[in-house]
Amino acid sequence: MKRYKCTISYDGAQFFGYQIQPNKRTVQEEIEKALANLHKGLHIRVTASGRTDTKVHAKGQVIHFDSPLSIPIHKWPVALNSILPEDITVVDIKNTDAQFHARFDAVSKEYRYFIYLNKVRDPFKRFYTYHFPYGVDLQEMEEASKLMLGTHDFTSFCSAKTETEDKVRTMKEITLSKENDMLVIRFVGNGFLYNMVRILVGTLLEVGTGRREASSIPAIFERRDRSAAGKTAAPQGLYLWKVDYE
Amino acid sequence: MKRYKCTISYDGAQFFGYQIQPNKRTVQEEIEKALANLHKGLHIRVTASGRTDTKVHAKGQVIHFDSPLSIPIHKWPVALNSILPEDITVVDIKNTDAQFHARFDAVSKEYRYFIYLNKVRDPFKRFYTYHFPYGVDLQEMEEASKLMLGTHDFTSFCSAKTETEDKVRTMKEITLSKENDMLVIRFVGNGFLYNMVRILVGTLLEVGTGRREASSIPAIFERRDRSAAGKTAAPQGLYLWKVDYE
Incomplete structure (x- = not known):
């Protein structure tokens, strides 16, 4: 398992916010769906720096997740963006240490x-x-x-x-x-x-x-x-x- | 009856183009609906400088129409914008002579x-x-x-x-x-x-x-x-x- 730090941008207009909720379209759900697709059905949980509300946008939201895949790092954004809906874009993905936490490690x-x-x-x-x-x-x-x-x-x-x-x-x-x-x-x-x-x-x-x-x-x-x-x-x-x- | 020259701006994303078509949301239909509302049900036909296609936008489309109402000219934009959906805005309305034609008189x-x-x-x-x-x-x-x-x-x-x-x-x-x-x-x-x-x-x-x-x-x-x-x-x-x- 490797841990990834991923910067995403999204147009919040058509989302009921970031966090997963039943029967509502959310950013987290779309990302986890895209990751499951890339991992042949394996559920990969993502953790964000924090939530955003319905209709609120993000230019540089940060999330982390763990993956067993060995995709070269520069291919990750292309791989995810080709699956994600057009209102979410992966801007950057970096390898990070296994202790990195998108929420608890944010200083500002x-x-x-x-x-x-x-x-x-x-x-x-x-x-x-x-x-x-x-x-x-x-x-x-x-x-x-x-x-x-x-x-x-x-x-x-x-x-x-x-x-x-x-x-x-x-x-x-x-x-x-x-x-x-x-x-x-x-x-x-x-x-x-x-x-x-x-x-x-x-x-x-x-x-x-x-x-x-x-x-x-x-x-x-x-x-x-x-x-x-x-x-x-x-x-x-x-x-x-x-x-x-x- | 007075003739009006009206400049409108619209976000084309949620329209099947400018021109009225059955069972499809169009710019022309929304404007004629707003005018009918303002005229207590009277149908006011509008004529544009030309059509725009599905998803195409306008910053300065021009239309003309005739109206029997005697609203002061500076109040027209406010009156129409308060009825129109948010993806269409009346930018300007002017009185014009009865011969003015939004399509035939356009020179450029x-x-x-x-x-x-x-x-x-x-x-x-x-x-x-x-x-x-x-x-x-x-x-x-x-x-x-x-x-x-x-x-x-x-x-x-x-x-x-x-x-x-x-x-x-x-x-x-x-x-x-x-x-x-x-x-x-x-x-x-x-x-x-x-x-x-x-x-x-x-x-x-x-x-x-x-x-x-x-x-x-x-x-x-x-x-x-x-x-x-x-x-x-x-x-x-x-x-x-x-x-x-x-």
């Missing part, structure tokens, strides 16, 4: 959230951005984003359904960049809770439209209550961009 | 064809570009494209099923531009026949991969036979970009 993750600001919607962007035509004050949003940096208890900024006990995470970077009508918010942190990026974005948009003050962010953290923060922004604007390991 | 059209050259497919581009990972010689393609300019009988470069008698058209511009792995071929002409851009692109790609000489183009025109030209390139790379009127 990057998410990007795409917001389309034009007054008129664009049919080509409907599955790939969040259309927000209401006008935003970027300076206010940037000020608020700075108050989200550092180590905090993110209880207010994750779904009330979050099962993880420890909700302390460190946000290393948040950058806002706007090109024409596309605003991209980039989040880099050591870990992210359920719906965390989407709630941070929803809150930033409420600051951007003047419904909250940038200076109100510390008080939201202190409340440790989901209802203190803004709405959960739409899933189709979110991309798991990159997972970093040591 | 621009199409763009998007070719994704990266070796590895991209799940986000599968409905919006043609993936062509085989390597192309751009200089050869450019040379061939120059021989397609001017006034020609395009019989070899249109579907054998084309019903139009007169197959003489004038190609005003063809430009190739490559940014990273995306090659865009832009065609501007006074009129285009059925499948014409896709057959021109298919032929250019055969030149680009060395299966034809650039210098063979004039002989293809002379043959006046569809089988003399290259394959019809895939529909999802094609966009009706712009229609010009006097």
Whole structure:
């Protein structure tokens, strides 16, 4: 058995998220089906760096799996891509040591959230951005984003359904960049809770439209209550961009 | 009754082309349904600059229609977009004189064809570009494209099923531009026949991969036979970009 570290990209529009569920099309199931096909029916379990929700995309999701096959390493992507559906692509596969774990070994993750600001919607962007035509004050949003940096208890900024006990995470970077009508918010942190990026974005948009003050962010953290923060922004604007390991 | 000139954009992925057909989802049907809704059931017929095929996109298709309603002109796009499905957007509506005709008055059209050259497919581009990972010689393609300019009988470069008698058209511009792995071929002409851009692109790609000489183009025109030209390139790379009127 050899262990492989595999980077995949997927268009989340037609998936009920990453994780396998009965009777729903998921990324994990499609990958395990493709691997079973390659292994003549043998079930190969894959482990990802984390889940992504329905309609959420990935540019650089990382998974690991073990295989008894002796396919030369450079042939793995071609072999898998020829079986996988077109909305999942294997970008890279590397040999890794038998202890490597896609989830536990991740030291940092990057998410990007795409917001389309034009007054008129664009049919080509409907599955790939969040259309927000209401006008935003970027300076206010940037000020608020700075108050989200550092180590905090993110209880207010994750779904009330979050099962993880420890909700302390460190946000290393948040950058806002706007090109024409596309605003991209980039989040880099050591870990992210359920719906965390989407709630941070929803809150930033409420600051951007003047419904909250940038200076109100510390008080939201202190409340440790989901209802203190803004709405959960739409899933189709979110991309798991990159997972970093040591 | 007032006549309106309306510019629309649509993602062709989920349409069986522009023109109404029984039991198939088409752009024209969705627009006429939206107009009927706005007119309390009154059927308003729309006329486009021309058809587009299944999976082909439009950034600037132009249609005209007549309406008895007296909606202020700036409210028309909002009114229609709130009814239309998300894969069609009204970009602009203007009042026009009662003689304006979206098809007969068009003096020039621009199409763009998007070719994704990266070796590895991209799940986000599968409905919006043609993936062509085989390597192309751009200089050869450019040379061939120059021989397609001017006034020609395009019989070899249109579907054998084309019903139009007169197959003489004038190609005003063809430009190739490559940014990273995306090659865009832009065609501007006074009129285009059925499948014409896709057959021109298919032929250019055969030149680009060395299966034809650039210098063979004039002989293809002379043959006046569809089988003399290259394959019809895939529909999802094609966009009706712009229609010009006097």
